[in-house]
Amino acid sequence: MTAVTDVLSRVVIVGRPNVGKSSLFNRVYGERRAIVEDEPGTTRDRVEADVEWQDVRFRLIDTGGYETDAENVYAPLIVEQIKTAMAGAAVVLFCVDARDGLTASDYDMAEVVRRANRPTLVVATKADNERRELTGIAEASSLGLGEPMPVSAMHDINVGLLLDEVIKLLPADTTLVESDRVRVAIIGRPNVGKSMLVNSILGQQRVIVSDVAGTTRDAIDSEVDTPEGSFLLIDTAGIRRPGKLGKGVELHSVMRTTTAVERCDVAVLVVDGTDGVTSQDMHIAGIAMEHLRGLIIAVNKTDLWEDPEERRSWAESQMRGRVTFAPWAMVTFISALTGQGTRDLLKLALVARDARRRRLTTAELNSALNKAIRDHVPPLVQNKRFKLLYATQAGIDPPTFILFVNDPKLVHFSYRRYLERSIREAADFDGTAIKLVFRARSADDARS
Numbered sequence: 032m033t034a035v036t037d038v039l040s041r042v043v044i045v046g047r048p049n050v051g052k053s054s055l056f057n058r059v060y061g062e063r064r065a066i067v068e069d070e071p072g073t074t075r076d077r078v079e080a081d082v083e084w085q086d087v088r089f090r091l092i093d094t095g096g097y098e099t100d101a102e103n104v105y106a107p108l109i110v111e112q113i114k115t116a117m118a119g120a121a122v123v124l125f126c127v128d129a130r131d132g133l134t135a136s137d138y139d140m141a142e143v144v145r146r147a148n149r150p151t152l153v154v155a156t157k158a159d160n161e162r163r164e165l166t167g168i169a170e171a172s173s174l175g176l177g178e179p180m181p182v183s184a185m186h187d188i189n190v191g192l193l194l195d196e197v198i199k200l201l202p203a204d205t206t207l208v209e210s211d212r213v214r215v216a217i218i219g220r221p222n223v224g225k226s227m228l229v230n231s232i233l234g235q236q237r238v239i240v241s242d243v244a245g246t247t248r249d250a251i252d253s254e255v256d257t258p259e260g261s262f263l264l265i266d267t268a269g270i271r272r273p274g275k276l277g278k279g280v281e282l283h284s285v286m287r288t289t290t291a292v293e294r295c296d297v298a299v300l301v302v303d304g305t306d307g308v309t310s311q312d313m314h315i316a317g318i319a320m321e322h323l324r325g326l327i328i329a330v331n332k333t334d335l336w337e338d339p340e341e342r343r344s345w346a347e348s349q350m351r352g353r354v355t356f357a358p359w360a361m362v363t364f365i366s367a368l369t370g371q372g373t374r375d376l377l378k379l380a381l382v383a384r385d386a387r388r389r390r391l392t393t394a395e396l397n398s399a400l401n402k403a404i405r406d407h408v409p410p411l412v413q414n415k416r417f418k419l420l421y422a423t424q425a426g427i428d429p430p431t432f433i434l435f436v437n438d439p440k441l442v443h444f445s446y447r448r449y450l451e452r453s454i455r456e457a458a459d460f461d462g463t464a465i466k467l468v469f470r471a472r473s474a475d476d477a478r479s
Contacts, residue, residue, distance in 0.1 A: 039081060039090040040201045043116045045144065046126035047136040048096025051156035054184040055126065056080075056093040059194065079252050084194040089201060092116055097140045110143075117147040122200045124193075127174070129155040129167025129181060141174040150200045151176050154193060159183040212254065212263040213384045216295035218288060218319070220311050221269025223303045224331040228367035229253060229266045232377070259377040265291045292318050296384045296428070297325035297462070299376065304332040304364070307346060308353045316357060323429040325383035325463040326360040329376055334366040359455060361462045383462030388427045391458050396422050396432065399457035403450060410443055417441035420472055431466040439469035 044052045060080045078093040094116050095109035117123055125144050127137050144151055153174060155167030158181030171179035180196065182189045217225045233255050253264045267288040292298055298319035302312050308328075319326045328350065336342040343364060350362060361379045365372035391399075400422055409417050420435040432454060436442065451467055454460070 039088060040121035041090045041092055041116075041119055042122045042124065042197055042201075043092045043094060043120040044124045044126060045094050045097060045113055045117065045140065046156075047134065047140055048098055050096070050126045050128045051184055052096070052126050053078075053093055055124070055154065055156060055182065055190070056091060058184040058187060058190055059084075059091055085198055087198045087201060089121070089197075092120075097143065098136055114143065114147070117144070117149055120147075120149045121202060122197055123147065123149045123151045124154050124197070125151055125174075125176060126154045126156050127167070127171050127179070129158040129163045129171070131157075132166075133170050133173070137174070141176060144176065152193065152196055152200075153177060153179040155179045155181045157183060157185075159186050159188060212261045213297065213380050214263045214265065214295045215380050216265040216267060216288075216291045216298045216319075216324075217301060218267050218292065218298050218315055219269060219301035220303070220309070220315065223269070223301045224367040225269065225301050226266050228299075228301060228329070228331065228365070228373070229264050231367045231370045232257070232262075232264060232373050257374075257377060259374060260381050262377065262380065265295060267291045289318060292322050292324060295324055296387060297327060297380045299327045299329050299380070301329050301331050301367075304330045304342065304346060305335055307349045313353060313356075316354065316360070320357055320464055323464040323466055325380070325387055326357055327376065327379050327383060327462065328354065328360055328362045329372075330362070330364045331367050333364050333371065334369050357464075359461050359463070379462065386460050386463045387429055389430060389458055389460065390427060391424050391430075391432075391454070393421075393423050395457060396424060396454070399453055400434070400450060403453035407446075407449060409441070409446055412441045412443055415441050417446075425468070429464050429466050430460060431468065433468045433470055435470050435472040437471070439471055442469050 044056055046052050056078065060082055080091050081088060082091050083089075094113045097110060097113055123144055125140065127133060153171050153176050155164070155171045158164045158167045164181040167181050168179050180189060180193050182193055184190060217229055219225050233253055253266070255262050255264060300312060300316050300319070302308055316326060316328070330346050333339060333342070346364070347362070354360060361383060363372055363376050363379055365376055367373070400419055404419060415438065417439075418437045420437070422432055422434040425431045425433045434450070447467060447469075451465065454465065454467075
């Protein structure tokens with residue numbers, strides 16, 4: 032595996048809540064990557080995406096809204112995230128609202144930006160008519176951070192001109208050095224320790240951690256190089272029971288989590304070791320299975336166990352009884368708080384990703400399946416029995432096998448599971464879902 036450091040320059044969007052930062056992020060990125068709602072404070076963590084303008088690539092980073100509201104439990108955490116993001120920025124886009132005008136928070140934010148001492152462009156957002164452009168420029172000029180640029184992300188006004196100015200400020204070397212990273216989505220119920228696990232692996236406060244359930248809303252990407260290998264960690268929002276889902280932001284968060292699973296190699300389902308595997312945990316595991324991803328169950332909070340050996344035995348027994356639909360899933364025991372077991376977790380993620388790329392030769396595959404059929408003859412279905420003509424592996428990520436048979440309707444679901452187990456025994460596919468496709472083909476065609 033190649034472990035290479037990302038050298039893309041970072042462009043960081045900052046500002047108080049609800050000034051249009053996420054709308055600008057989505058406009059530049061080209062899709063709804065960051066959650067956008069009228070509710071202030073929707074974005075809490077940093078959201079990142081690689082974008083390109085005029086053949087120049089850079090990393091765009093959206094941040095939470097800057098505020099010092101003492102009643103907002105997240106405010107101090109968000110402020111630290113903003114400062115951390117700006118510390119590594121090549122360019123800072125300081126957004127103010129041209130429609131509502133400046134507030135005390137804008138002036139406070141301006142002072143934070145000034146102390147960061149990074150190249151800065153002041154962006155007067157929501158400037159969708161001439162009057163707002165003029166008033167936005169005039170008012171934002173009082174911040175003393177240079178000539179403001181009026182922009183409307185919603186109507187795509189002056190966004191291109193803004194990007195022209197951005198790339199003028201970027202350093203000459205903005206080339207991305209590609210790396211073969213294992214993409215790991217951290218999934219699970221709210222407040223089981225997903226963000227704490229990410230921070231434990233990274234060794235820094237990359238994502239906001241709070242005892243308040245539902246702190247993480249967006250899917251947050253973090254790259255890390257470790258002795259075990261190179262990883263892209265995707266922290267996701269906790270998924271509640273379907274009946275508990277709210278509208279707006281929370282529904283968007285579930286969609287983002289599903290999207291994160293779609294683009295990962297391996298999903299790590301974090302389970303609360305004090306609760307055991309719940310029905311909601313199984314529902315979330317089903318999302319990884321539905322998208323045919325690798326799956327690791329990480330039993331967290333083992334530091335709270337009074338009798339670790341007894342609780343571990345209990346947890347293993349419970350999982351065997353409840354996660355019967357994914358017997359190939361790997362299981363590990365961790366403490367995100369202390370970091371115990373995180374290295375073993377990363378090693379398992381590598382094993383699962385390697386399994387997703389494993390290939391069986393056509394001869395090996397057919398030999399394994401023919402032996403399985405000889406050992407256990409297929410059952411009769413409507414007085415007929417299915418016959419395997421031949422099989423081949425059609426692809427990887429996930430391992431996909433096409434079995435040409437006399438009639439796919441004759442394959443009983445239990446026998447399908449048996450054939451899958453036989454393929455898994457022929458090669459080590461532990462840790463990943465595999466896909467079996469049954470196709471009808473005549474025996475004459477098979478011999479030709």
